[in-house]
Amino acid sequence: MSPTDLIPAPRAVEGPYRTSFVLGTGTAIAAAPGTEGVARWLRTTLGSALGRELPPGVAGAAHTITLRIDPSLQREAYRLSVASGVEIVGGTAAGVFWGAQTLRQLLGPDAYRRACVDPEAWRGIAHQVIEDAPRFAWRGLMLDVSRHFLPKDDVLRCLDLLAAHKLNVFHFHLTDDQGWRIEIKRYPRLTDIGAWRARSKNGHRASELWDERPHGGYYSQDDIREIVAYAAERHIAVVPEIDIPGHSQAAIAAYPELGNTDVIDTTTLSVWDNWGINPNVLAPTDNTLRFYEGVFEELLGLFPAAVSPFVHVGGDECLKDQWKASPAAQARIAELGLADEDELQSWFIRHFDTWLADRGRRLIGWDEILEGGLAPGAAVSSWRGYAGGIAAAEAGHDVVMCPQQQVYLDHRQHGGAEEPMPIGYVRTLEDVYRFEPVPPALSPEAAAHILGTQANVWTEVMQDRSRVDYQVFPRLAAFAEVAWSALAAPADRDFAEFERRMTAHYKRLDALGVDYRPPGGPLPWQKRPGVIGRPIEGAPPNV
Numbered sequence: 001m002s003p004t005d006l007i008p009a010p011r012a013v014e015g016p017y018r019t020s021f022v023l024g025t026g027t028a029i030a031a032a033p034g035t036e037g038v039a040r041w042l043r044t045t046l047g048s049a050l051g052r053e054l055p056p057g058v059a060g061a062a063h064t065i066t067l068r069i070d071p072s073l074q075r076e077a078y079r080l081s082v083a084s085g086v087e088i089v090g091g092t093a094a095g096v097f098w099g100a101q102t103l104r105q106l107l108g109p110d111a112y113r114r115a116c117v118d119p120e121a122w123r124g125i126a127h128q129v130i131e132d133a134p135r136f137a138w139r140g141l142m143l144d145v146s147r148h149f150l151p152k153d154d155v156l157r158c159l160d161l162l163a164a165h166k167l168n169v170f171h172f173h174l175t176d177d178q179g180w181r182i183e184i185k186r187y188p189r190l191t192d193i194g195a196w197r198a199r200s201k202n203g204h205r206a207s208e209l210w211d212e213r214p215h216g217g218y219y220s221q222d223d224i225r226e227i228v229a230y231a232a233e234r235h236i237a238v239v240p241e242i243d244i245p246g247h248s249q250a251a252i253a254a255y256p257e258l259g260n261t262d263v264i265d266t267t268t269l270s271v272w273d274n275w276g277i278n279p280n281v282l283a284p285t286d287n288t289l290r291f292y293e294g295v296f297e298e299l300l301g302l303f304p305a306a307v308s309p310f311v312h313v314g315g316d317e318c319l320k321d322q323w324k325a326s327p328a329a330q331a332r333i334a335e336l337g338l339a340d341e342d343e344l345q346s347w348f349i350r351h352f353d354t355w356l357a358d359r360g361r362r363l364i365g366w367d368e369i370l371e372g373g374l375a376p377g378a379a380v381s382s383w384r385g386y387a388g389g390i391a392a393a394e395a396g397h398d399v400v401m402c403p404q405q406q407v408y409l410d411h412r413q414h415g416g417a418e419e420p421m422p423i424g425y426v427r428t429l430e431d432v433y434r435f436e437p438v439p440p441a442l443s444p445e446a447a448a449h450i451l452g453t454q455a456n457v458w459t460e461v462m463q464d465r466s467r468v469d470y471q472v473f474p475r476l477a478a479f480a481e482v483a484w485s486a487l488a489a490p491a492d493r494d495f496a497e498f499e500r501r502m503t504a505h506y507k508r509l510d511a512l513g514v515d516y517r518p519p520g521g522p523l524p525w526q527k528r529p530g531v532i533g534r535p536i537e538g539a540p541p542n543v
Contacts, residue, residue, distance in 0.1 A: 003128055005504040006105050008166055008481035015128030021063075021082050023050060023107060023123035028057025032068035037233055038088075038096045039067055046104060050123060051116030061085060065103070067096050076168070077133035078102070082125050094235040095133075098166050102130060105508070112164070112511035136437070138400055138452025139483035140169030140239070141476065143468075146176035146250075147275070148200075148459040149217035150468070156230050157465075161512070163234040165480035170231055171239040171312060171381075171454060174219075177249035177272040177280075181218045182240075184298050187255065187291070191218040194254035197271040203421050203461060203531040205275040211463075216271075224302045232307045239364065240303050242295060243314030245282040245348050252280055258288050260322040260329065275460040277317045284323065284332050284344055289351060296355065305360050310379065315349055316366035346372030353378050364400070367392070383408075383456065385543035386439045393446040401437040402454040405540030407479060409472050410458045412535060413517055420470070420528035421461035425540040433478040433498055434490040455479045461533060466515045470526055473516035477505055 003013045023046075031039035042065065047054045057064040062084035073079070073091035078099030081087045086103065090096035104111045106125050110118065141162055145155070155172075162170060174181045180194035196216035202209035219227070231238050250271045252259040259266035260283045272278055282288050299311070320341035323329040333344050346369070353363040353375035364379040367388025374380070379398040382389025389399040404411075404424070411424030437453035455476060462468045478498065487493050509516050515526070 002126075003106065003130060005501050006102060006130075007477050007498075007501055007505050008484035009487075009498075009501075010102065010130050010132035011486060012131045013128060014130075015082075016126030018127060019124040020084055020127035021086055021125045023052060023125070024063065025052065026063050027052055027054060028061070028064045029054045030057045030059040030061070030064050030066045032059065032066075034069045034093050035067035035090075035096050038093060038100050041097070041233065042100055042103075046107065046111055048115060049111050049113045050107065050121075051119040060087070067100075069093065069096065074133045076137075077131075080130040080132075082106075082128050086125070094168070097163075097235045098132070098134075099130075101164060101166055102132070104164075109504075109507040109511040112508045134166065134484045135486055136450075136452030136483050138169050138454065139167045139480070140171055140400065140402075140452065140454035141167055141472075142171035142173055142241075142402070142454055142456040144173040144176070144457060144459045145181050146173060146179045146459075148463050149179060149181060149195075149215065150459075150465060151217065152219060152223045152227065154465045154468075155219075155227055158468075159227070159231050159234055159236055161476070161514070162236055164508070164512070165476060166484050167476075167480055168235060169237050169239060169452075169454065171241060171456075172227075173241045173243070173312075175241070175243050175250065175314075176247045177278045178275075179216055179218075179271060180250040180254065182224060182299070182302075183218060183220050184295050185221070186294050186298065189254040190251060190295075192254070194250040194271060197273050199273050200463075201274045201460075203528075204423065204534040205460075206534065207532045209531060210273075221298075221302055228303055228307050237310075238303060238308050239310045239312050240299055240308060241312035241314060242292070242299065243316075244292060244352070245284070245288075245345060246316065246318030247278065247314055248282050249278050249280045252282070255291065258282055258291060260326045262328050263322045263325045277319060279319045279321055281318050281320075281322055282348075283326070284329055284348055292352070293355060296352070300359060300361065308361075310362050310364045311356055312381070313349060313352055313363055313365045313369075315345070315369040316383070318345055318368065320345075340372075342372035344372070345369075346374070349378070350375045379451070381454070385541070387543055389450070390439055390442060390446070393442060393449040396449065398449050398451050400451050400454050402456050403543075404456070405543070406435045407432065407453070407455040408458065409455050409475055410461065412533070413471075413475065414521065415535075416521060418522055418527055419533075420467075420522060420526060421531050422533035422535040423461055424534070425536050425538075427475070427540075429475055429478050429499075429502075430495045432475045433482065433495050434493055435479070435482050436490045437482065453479075453483050461531075466526075469515035470517050470522070473509060473514050474502060474506070477502065 064085045066087040078090040078095040088099035195218040256266035380392040412422040
């Protein structure tokens with residue numbers, strides 16, 4: 001495979017020249033201190049796929065893959081040199097790992113299989129030097145497992161797919177109105193009751209169709225530990241999200257005292273079976289604060305700071321109607337000297353910002369947390385457009401750009417009638433490739449606060465792994481290049497060249513078993529005739 005077929009595109013390539021390295025039965029791996037984990041990954045992944053033992057070898061020797069760290073390089077930068085042997089040098093083990101991902105691409109699509117299909121195949125790589133480093137430190141994917149639960153093995157597979165695309169942040173949306181997905185031992189009803197719903201809306205909430213099968217599931221604490229360890233081995237940070245104070249009906253169904261009991265009878269609530277914005281939000285009481293402190297205390301024990309320095313608290317789409325009608329909420333506003341319900345939500349979020357900061361973590365939330373004032377150390381996921389991120393960055397807050405108009409991968413990929421359950425604006429592969437995370441109007445000081453970018457996957461109309469695959473791929477490959485590579489301005493990007501490289505990348509996705517949307521449209525089994533979505537016509541606004 002040629003270096004001109006790599007995705008994401010590297011910064012610089014010298015060569016290729018004639019073939020100089022062959023991955024044969026005698027190929028070894030020499031791992032310098034700090035790179036042992038990458039060596040283990042190469043043996044288990046490449047070794048299994050290509051039928052090679054890859055035993056320990058001598059650094060710098062012919063027929064040897066040498067791994068080492070050079071602290072003078074940027075943290076995630078790497079240099080991959082191919083001669084009679086291969087040397088991968090990284091600024092840290094993460095850089096070495098990304099270099100190993102590039103080596104995997106150079107070895108062809110068979111390197112993406114789980115077992116060797118042709119032990120006698122010739123595996124040659126041309127003499128070359130690739131120097132590379134990412135544009136952004138935060139290159140993420142958010143996966144919603146609340147609307148539709150994905151089993152643990154599907155989550156582990158998702159992490160492998162992120163690693164294959166040099167994406168390094170997994171935002172794990174664990175709770176919402178439609179299901180609570182993480183075991184909290186001190187509050188067992190969160191999963192005994194909150195993880196299960198009686199049925200699910202089939203399609204958009206305007207659809208008259210229902211899936212009458214009960215739906216649910218959750219991750220045990222050992223499942224979470226396994227997911228976190230698996231991510232860490234792949235140099236992926238995990239950002240767990242516990243959504244507060246809105247999007248909380250599953251929690252209220254399990255523990256009715258968490259809701260606004262002076263407004264509605266919360267004992268009648270069940271885990272929500274529909275989609276949209278729910279009016280049932282948490283009560284701003286001391287009991288609620290103590291309850292969620294207990295949740296976050298267990299959460300921090302499952303997500304160590306080295307892997308999860310950020311904790312996401314949601315903060316989006318919190319309707320204030322119940323607070324306006326609640327004597328208890330109004331009394332709290334008066335007690336705290338707040339102006340309105342927006343400031344009450346700000347007080348709620350600030351409480352947990354301080355609580356997390358005292359324990360060495362940073363709070364991040366959706367851009368609504370800007371309303372009513374934001375705690376100094378909090379970071380913002382700018383989802384409603386660029387505006388929230390611009391305001392936050394100009395105010396000195398760190399920002400992850402993930403505008404729904406550009407990188408919500410639940411939005412449809414084509415305007416055709418056969419697109420399954422079409423939601424939102426048309427966002428083609430080319431549209432995602434031309435996405436620019438840093439608005440040109442930002443001052444240089446504010447632009448420095450853009451940590452990076454993230455694509456978001458909301459699963460209301462994705463009932464299983466295959467549907468997630470279809471919505472996410474191939475667009476995640478374009479997003480990965482936006483997040484990693486130093487690209488030209490959007491209008492000047494060479495999409496035709498990217499599309500040419502995708503020809504090779506589709507073969508990698510085929511080997512991985514990814515049910516992506518083919519360039520020519522959905523396959524017959526990928527269609528969902530008769531299940532309505534909510535398509536929005538025209539180009540998305542640039543807000």
